[in-house]
Amino acid sequence: MQEEMLLPELDEESAPFFDYAAAGELRVQRCSACGTRRVPPRPMCHACGSTDVEWELLSGRGRVWSFAVPHPPLLPAYAAVAPYNVVVVEAEEDPAIRFVGNLVGSADGPLNEIDPESIEIGEPVTVVFSSPVDDGLGPVVLPRWVRAS
Amino acid sequence: MRDQTAVVGIGTTEFAKQLESTERRLALEAIASALADAGLAPSEVDGMACYSMESTEEIDIARNLGFGDVTYFSKVPYGGGAGCGVVGQAAMAVAAGQCSVAVAWRSRKRGARASRPWAGVAQRVGSDQQRWTRPYGLLRPVDEIAVLTRRYMHDYGGTRDHLANVALGARHHANNNPAATMGHKVMTREDYMAARWISEPLCLFDNCLETDGACAVVITSAERARDLPQPPALLHSWAQSLPAQHQTMTNFFCDDPLRGPAWACADKLWSLSEVGPADVDVAQLYDAFSPLVILSLEGYGFCQRGEGGPFTDDGGIEIGGRLPVNTSGGGMSEAYLHGFNLIVEAVRQVRGTSTNQVRDAEFSLVTSGEGVPTGAILFRSDR
Ligand SMILES: [Zn+2]
Numbered sequence: 001m002q003e004e005m006l007l008p009e010l011d012e013e014s015a016p017f018f019d020y021a022a023a024g025e026l027r028v029q030r031c032s033a034c035g036t037r038r039v040p041p042r043p044m045c046h047a048c049g050s051t052d053v054e055w056e057l058l059s060g061r062g063r064v065w066s067f068a069v070p071h072p073p074l075l076p077a078y079a080a081v082a083p084y085n086v087v088v089v090e091a092e093e094d095p096a097i098r099f100v101g102n103l104v105g106s107a108d109g110p111l112n113e114i115d116p117e118s119i120e121i122g123e124p125v126t127v128v129f130s131s132p133v134d135d136g137l138g139p140v141v142l143p144r145w146v147r148a149s
Numbered sequence: 150m151r152d153q154t155a156v157v158g159i160g161t162t163e164f165a166k167q168l169e170s171t172e173r174r175l176a177l178e179a180i181a182s183a184l185a186d187a188g189l190a191p192s193e194v195d196g197m198a199c200y201s202m203e204s205t206e207e208i209d210i211a212r213n214l215g216f217g218d219v220t221y222f223s224k225v226p227y228g229g230g231a232g233c234g235v236v237g238q239a240a241m242a243v244a245a246g247q248c249s250v251a252v253a254w255r256s257r258k259r260g261a262r263a264s265r266p267w268a269g270v271a272q273r274v275g276s277d278q279q280r281w282t283r284p285y286g287l288l289r290p291v292d293e294i295a296v297l298t299r300r301y302m303h304d305y306g307g308t309r310d311h312l313a314n315v316a317l318g319a320r321h322h323a324n325n326n327p328a329a330t331m332g333h334k335v336m337t338r339e340d341y342m343a344a345r346w347i348s349e350p351l352c353l354f355d356n357c358l359e360t361d362g363a364c365a366v367v368i369t370s371a372e373r374a375r376d377l378p379q380p381p382a383l384l385h386s387w388a389q390s391l392p393a394q395h396q397t398m399t400n401f402f403c404d405d406p407l408r409g410p411a412w413a414c415a416d417k418l419w420s421l422s423e424v425g426p427a428d429v430d431v432a433q434l435y436d437a438f439s440p441l442v443i444l445s446l447e448g449y450g451f452c453q454r455g456e457g458g459p460f461t462d463d464g465g466i467e468i469g470g471r472l473p474v475n476t477s478g479g480g481m482s483e484a485y486l487h488g489f490n491l492i493v494e495a496v497r498q499v500r501g502t503s504t505n506q507v508r509d510a511e512f513s514l515v516t517s518g519e520g521v522p523t524g525a526i527l528f529r530s531d532r
Binding site: 001002004005006007008009011014039040042046065066067068069070071074075078083084086088096097098099100101102111116121135137142 | 270271272273274275277280281282283284285286287288289292293295296297299300303345346347348349394399401402403404
C-alpha cells in the first residue's frame with residue numbers, strides 16, 4: 001500500500017506546468033498558431049492541429065466550480081486528514097479552463113484546514129504554491145488555493 | 150442492421166460479494182450457460198467480444214469451451230462504458246457476415262488482484278486522467294462523480310432525495326429478484342439518509358455493489374433466432390460514443406462537463422431507431438453511482454436537462470412509474486459487473502421473464518456507463 005500522498009509523474013507536456021509552479025506562476029498552454037488554451041497540457045491543438053505552444057501566465061484568480069469531500073476508505077496519507085476538500089477551480093480568464101486542487105488556509109496548510117461546510121460554489125479563490133515535495137525523483141511544487149482576500 | 154440480429158441466449162453465474170471460483174471459471178460457466186439457453190453448441194461459436202479489462206484471453210475461452218474456428222473477436226475499453234459496445238460490435242459482426250454465432254461476456258471478481266484499485270499504486274501518478282487530480286486527493290471514481298454531482302445539484306436544484314429515489318427504486322426491484330445480492334435487505338429513505346458519507350455529496354448507498362460473478366449473452370441473426378428456443382431480443386439499434394473533448398471520469402476540462410457521453414450516444418441511437426424515448430417501455434440505466442441514472446434520464450431524452458431528479462419522484466422509475474428503471478436491482482442492488490447484468494435484464498424484459506416484468510414490454514433500453522466513453526442498445530421484442 002502506498003503510504004505517502006501522491007505526486008504527478010512529469011512528462012514532456014506536463015513538466016513545464018510544474019516548473020512554472022516552482023517559480024510561483026500559474027501558466028497554461030496556449031496554441032501559438034490560433035490562441036486556443038488547453039488544459040491539461042497535451043501535444044496538439046484540437047482547434048487547428050498545431051503543435052507549437054506558448055505558456056500563458058494567468059492571474060491566479062478563479063472561482064470554485066465544484067468540490068467533493070472524500071471520506072475513507074482512502075490511501076493512508078489521505079485517510080489521515082479526511083474528510084478534506086478537493087475543489088475544481090475555474091480560471092478568471094476563461095471559465096472552461098479548470099484546475100483540480102485543494103482549498104487551504106495557507107500554502108502548506110493541511111488538506112482539512114477549511115471547514116467543508118463553509119465552502120461555496122462560486123466563491124473567489126487565489127492560487128498559492130506549496131513548498132517543494134521531494135520523493136527522491138526531484139522536487140515538485142503543487143498549486144493550491146486560498147480564499148481571495 | 151436494424152432488427153437484423155438478436156440476443157438468443159443469456160447466462161449468469163451466482164452473484165456474491167465473494168466467490169471461490171476464478172474469473173476464468175466464472176466466464177466459462179456464464180458462457181456455457183448462455184449457449185445452453187440459446188440451444189446452440191459451443192462448436193457453432195465463431196465470434197467473440199469482451200471488455201478490454203477482461204482477464205481471460207479469447208484463446209483460453211475458446212479452447213476451454215470448444216468453440217469452432219473463430220473469425221471475429223474484439224475488445225471494448227473504458228470499464229463500465231464498454232458493455233453495450235461489446236454486444237453491439239458482436240452483433241455488427243454477425244450482421245456483416247464476419248461470424249454467425251457470437252458470444253459476449255464479462256467476468257469480474259472484486260477480490261481479484263488486478264481489480265483492487267490501490268494494489269501497486271506508486272507515489273507518482275501518470276496519465277492525464279490521474280496526474281491532475283490524484284495528488285489532491287481525488288482518488289476514486291466516487292470522488293470524481295461527487296464533483297460533478299455537486300455542480301449538478303447547484304445548477305439544477307437536484308437533491309439527496311432524488312439520489313435516494315434511485316437507490317430505493319433499485320432496492321425495491323431487488324427485493325423481488327432472488328438472484329440479487331441485496332434481495333433480502335430492505336432499505337428505507339431513513340436508512341439512505343443515515344448512511345455514512347463516501348465522498349460528499351455521495352453516501353454509501355449512492356455507490357454500486359462490489360460483486361463477484363459473470364454474465365454472458367449469445368448473438369446470432371434474427372432469421373436464425375426464430376428457429377431457436379427463446380423469444381429473440383432483437384437489436385433494434387445500438388450506438389457508442391466518445392464525444393468531442395471528453396476526458397473519461399474527470400470530465401472537468403471542457404465547456405459543459407455535465408453533458409456527458411450519454412447525449413452523443415443518444416443522438417446516434419435514436420437516429421438509427423424507428424422510435425424515440427417516449428416509446429421505451431423499460432430501461433436499464435448504468436448505475437455505478439446514483440447520479441449517473443439521473444444524468445442518463447436526461448441524456449437519452451426521457452426528460453429535459455435538469456429534470457432528471459423530479460422524474461424519479463413519486464416512484465417515477467419503479468414498476469408502474471413513468472419509466473421503470475433497473476428492474477433487476479441493477480448495479481446498486483443486484484450485482485455490479487460493469488453493467489453486463491443490466492444487458493441480461495434488458496433481454497429478460499423483452500422475453501417477458503423478469504422478476505419485475507413490465508407488461509408487454511416491446512422496447513427495452515440498456516445503457517453503459519455515463520461519465521466514460523459509452524454505449525447503448527435498444528432491444529425490441531419479435532412480434
Ligand atoms: Zn491552434
